Amino acid sequence: AQTVTQSQPEMSVQEAETVTLSCTYDTSESDYYLFWYKQPPSRQMILVIRQEAYKQQNATENRFSVNFQKAAKSFSLKISDSQLGDAAMYFCAYGNNDMRFGAGTRLTVKP
Amino acid sequence: DTGVSQDPRHKITKRGQNVTFRCDPISEHNRLYWYRQTLGQGPEFLTYFQNEAQLEKSRLLSDRFSAERPKGSFSTLEIQRTEQGDSAMYLCASSYGRNGEQYFGPGTRLTVT
Numbered sequence: 001a002q003t004v005t006q007s008q009p010e011m012s013v014q015e016a017e018t019v020t021l022s023c024t025y026d027t028s029e030s031d032y033y034l035f036w037y038k039q040p041p042s043r044q045m046i047l048v049i050r051q052e053a054y055k056q057q058n059a060t061e062n063r064f065s066v067n068f069q070k071a072a073k074s075f076s077l078k079i080s081d082s083q084l085g086d087a088a089m090y091f092c093a094y095g096n097n098d099m100r101f102g103a104g105t106r107l108t109v110k111p
Numbered sequence: 112d113t114g115v116s117q118d119p120r121h122k123i124t125k126r127g128q129n130v131t132f133r134c135d136p137i138s139e140h141n142r143l144y145w146y147r148q149t150l151g152q153g154p155e156f157l158t159y160f161q162n163e164a165q166l167e168k169s170r171l172l173s174d175r176f177s178a179e180r181p182k183g184s185f186s187t188l189e190i191q192r193t194e195q196g197d198s199a200m201y202l203c204a205s206s207y208g209r210n211g212e213q214y215f216g217p218g219t220r221l222t223v224t
Contacts, residue, residue: 004153037215043200045154045215091153097209098167099144101153 002027002094006102013082014110020067021077021105023092033095034068034075039104040088048090051075084109115216117203123222124193131189132219136205143186144213145178146202147171154202160186193223 003026013019025034036048051059051068058066063083067076079086087109092102116135124130136143142161146154157176158168162183172178175193180186190197200220204213 006153042217044217045202045204047212047214050212093153095213098156098159098169099146099154099204099213100156101146103151104153 002029002032002096002100004092004094004100004102006092006105008105009103010106010108012108012110013079013086015082015084017082018078018080019082019107021079021090021092021107023075023077023102025073025075025092025094025100027073027094027096029096031096034066035093035095035099036064036066036075036077037091037093037101038086038088039091045091049077079107082109084111115203115205115214117201117216117219119219120217121220121222123224126193126195126223128193129189129191130193130221131187132201132203132221134186134188134203134205134216136185136203137214138184140205140207140211140214141183142206142208142211143180144204144206145186145188146204148200148202148218149198157188190221193221195223197221198223 032053034051037045049061063080089104094100118133144159145157148154160180175191178188200218202218203216206213
């Protein structure tokens with residue numbers, strides 16, 4: 001069974017600084033997708049970024065980028081130039097038909 | 112289309128009662144997913160549909176839980192004989208195709224007293 005592990009329950013970053021959230025996963029499949037979702041206090045989940053496992057190039061979306069290490073089964077999220085609006089729970093997820101989520105990392109942004 | 116909607120947003124029920132939740136996905140999405148999320152945890156997969164066919168069910172989905180998507184559009188999730196352990200947020204999501212981006216609804220918060 002696929003599992004997703006986020007080892008950082010809470011992280012804090014100063015506004016305008018950079019922060020990296022960690023995620024590891026376990027799977028025996030070769031074709032899958034990885035996602036980072038953001039869940040603000042209003043609790044509606046929003047997709048931040050996605051990565052196809054067959055692509056070697058790391059995905060980037062504006063201030064958000066990932067470091068995908070397939071052999072190590074690692075998928076970290078880097079947030080550059082952090083903004084107050086980035087404060088939320090961040091969930092790493094593994095997708096292959098269904099979706100498996102990690103337990104989440106609560107990110108606090110300090111002004 | 113304004114996104115995935117769920118009804119009701121909050122439900123308080125007494126232990127032993129049955130409850131039913133509804134999810135309306137984004138209209139062109141053929142896949143619909145149900146998740147359960149407890150406080151401080153990530154969503155746990157329950158089941159998903161492709162059109163009207165229920166393709167996978169988690170072991171979390173006991174025989175007290177049943178989900179339907181009769182016409183491949185909206186879906187319902189019913190919990191029979193609710194237990195206090197069923198208290199959680201129930202999330203619905205929809206997507207187009209396998210591994211398309213999943214769009215989540217606001218959730219239904221269930222409290223079993």
